[in-house]
Amino acid sequence: MAISDAFITGTMAADASLTWEGKDPSSQPLIAMNSCSHDFPETNGFKFIVGRDFSRDQRTDSAAVIINALGAKLVGNGDMNVVGKKIRFGHGKEREIIGVIEDQVRWTPFANQSAHIYYINYDVRHALTIRLMPNMDVRASLKKIEAVLKQFNPGSPFEYVFQDQDYKKFFHDEERTIKLATVISSITIFISCIGVFGLAAYATSQRAKEIGIRKVLGASVFSIWRMLSTDFVKLVVIAMLIAMPLGYYVVTKWISQYDYRVDIEWIVFLFIALIAIAVTLLTVSYQTIKAALVNPTDSLRGE
Incomplete structure (x- = not known):
């Protein structure tokens, strides 16, 4: 005390x-x-x-x-x-x-x-x-403290604040911004995954004949999956090459207003890129593997 x-x-x-x-x-x-x-x-x-x-x-x-x-x-x-x-x-x-x-x-x-x-x-x-001791009950401790203070100064109201809550007020606006950005980002990623999933279904249906011919010629499921997935990965890489410099500029501009800040390292963008590619592959893999497993006679029957 x-x-x-x-x-x-x-x-x-x-x-x-x-x-x-x-x-x-x-x-x-x-x-x-x-x-x-x-x-x-x-x-x-x-x-x-x-x-x-x-x-x-x-x-x-x-x-x-x-x-x-x-x-x-x-x-x-x-x-x-x-x-x-x-x-x-x-x-x-x-x-x-x-x-x-x-x-x-x-x-x-x-x-x-x-x-x-x-x-x-x-x-x-x-x-x-x-x-307060970490192992003590906060409410019980506050009651004891109030009793002691009332004994020596009965005319004053018992008012208190917690230091961690005071510090938390400093970051209120930033926490609200982070929560809002997280919600918007999650919705954007979800919508993007739905779009990529639908695009993958359309692409595999359009290339059903090609996939059947490749399987007849001895192509493996993995090679067909790689062929179909590569097209989507290329698009994601192009999008990241455009978005990353812009994102770096925006984030750097945002944190420059704070005297206490972290530096944006390249490893962060590498990590984001790997996550984006992984999400893309997971999204399209269902459709590409499904197309690769189709019996070639079924896909070529109508030709």
């Missing part, structure tokens, strides 16, 4: 007046500030790169700070090993860096994060963060 002036998913105050040894006097970067209690890093699962967490056994930690990797690179001029360095706040108080944590996504996952500093201050108590 920990108190702070802002939740880990909320906005933080910022200060451009912080100074440290070696800082360029002309530079005034805006650094996000989060005052908290000793247990705030552990409660929120901070991962330390170097240094340590706040400790109640260390009285000097009341004048210490924990900084994220972006802030450490700023203070250390690119070097994150800044443990022991001093940062002077705008009001003149100097605090020592005791730990560097991994960068976190705060308030939005779609923009570059800034330098963050966490420091001890029990005077500001806007937010209370409680970590």
Whole structure:
């Protein structure tokens, strides 16, 4: 359990007046500030790169700070090993860096994060963060927490949010877009498969005489299946050669709006191409194998 002036998913105050040894006097970067209690890093699962967490056994930690990797690179001029360095706040108080944590996504996952500093201050108590044990019943835990809070502050309503739900709100629009794209893609693939299936039935019926002659001349079922399927695979390959560059452009344009994004690798398009070919072969195989198994006397009888 920990108190702070802002939740880990909320906005933080910022200060451009912080100074440290070696800082360029002309530079005034805006650094996000989060005052908290000793247990705030552990409660929120901070991962330390170097240094340590706040400790109640260390009285000097009341004048210490924990900084994220972006802030450490700023203070250390690119070097994150800044443990022991001093940062002077705008009001003149100097605090020592005791730990560097991994960068976190705060308030939005779609923009570059800034330098963050966490420091001890029990005077500001806007937010209370409680970590529940994984094996505990959530509803029962909330009732116990409410009872304790009502005991010390009976006049305040018991209101709470879950951090995972707060983070989920950040991705609401993207999740809706993904669901919509999945539904539309599924319908498109289904309609396409029906079309390919019908086209395969028509093509095999039109080439029934040719298939019968080939079988009379000793062609195997596999060779006839390969002959009929190759025509459809060629069409799919041509379609992919047209669609893939266009798809790459559209996807690249879409994800370029996010500062945190993955790169589109060629292996993704190769995987999609293999799936498209596999779906095509599965769709046409029924008709092509069925045509290849027909007795040639039946297909040539009417000639």
